[in-house]
Amino acid sequence: MRFKIVQTVLPEETILELKEVSGEKTVKNALFKAIIHYLECPEAGSEEGKIMASMKRHKGRFPIYLEKIMKEAVR
Structure with a gap:
């Protein structure tokens, strides 16, 4: 491993x-x-969209590279 x-x-x-x-x-x-x-x-995985909304509430806008990665992870 x-x-x-x-x-x-x-x-x-x-x-x-x-x-x-x-x-x-x-x-x-x-x-x-x-x-x-x-x-x-x-x-x-059934919580699609909730993660992004929750994280944006805490930090505001994400850097473009991070936002793309997070959108892929949520899918």
């Missing part, structure tokens, strides 16, 4: 909510738990 280190920018409120919902104390463990849940959940 190969491992890949990744980074992302998230609003602090999102991180705090993720830690609270997941019950984890560290960002790393909370993100890991969320990713595993997303991959295994049969309803994952």
